[in-house]
Amino acid sequence: MAQVKKGIGLLVFLMFAGAVLGAVLTVIFDAFVPSGPIARLFLSHVSIGSASPLTLHLVLLDLSLGLNFHINLLTILGIFLGYYIYRNS
Numbered sequence: 001m002a003q004v005k006k007g008i009g010l011l012v013f014l015m016f017a018g019a020v021l022g023a024v025l026t027v028i029f030d031a032f033v034p035s036g037p038i039a040r041l042f043l044s045h046v047s048i049g050s051a052s053p054l055t056l057h058l059v060l061l062d063l064s065l066g067l068n069f070h071i072n073l074l075t076i077l078g079i080f081l082g083y084y085i086y087r088n089s
Contacts, residue, residue: 006086006089010086011082011086014082014085014086015079015082015083015086016082018079018080018081018082018085019075019078019079019082021078021081022072022074022075022076022077022079023075023078025078026042026043026072026074026075029043029074041073042072042073043072045070045071045072045075046070046071047068047070047071048069048071049066049067049068049069050066050067050068053065053066054066
């Protein structure tokens with residue numbers, strides 16, 4: 001069988017798509033699962049990013065820039081799923 005060359009762009013796309021899928025599953029899980037220890041396990045998250053956005057007060061406009069990542073168990077599982085698909089495709 002011929003070896004297919006896979007680029008790094010495909011890996012980044014699949015891992016990002018997995019993270020988005022994990023985030024969507026987190027919202028669905030939050031809506032349908034009652035609170036308890038299992039919900040806490042899947043819904044607790046770690047925030048990575050700036051606590052407050054960078055704000056530039058210019059003469060014409062005010063510009064605010066900020067970026068936060070909320071990482072939880074389902075997001076990590078989605079990233080691993082994207083990597084698994086990349087390795088086995």
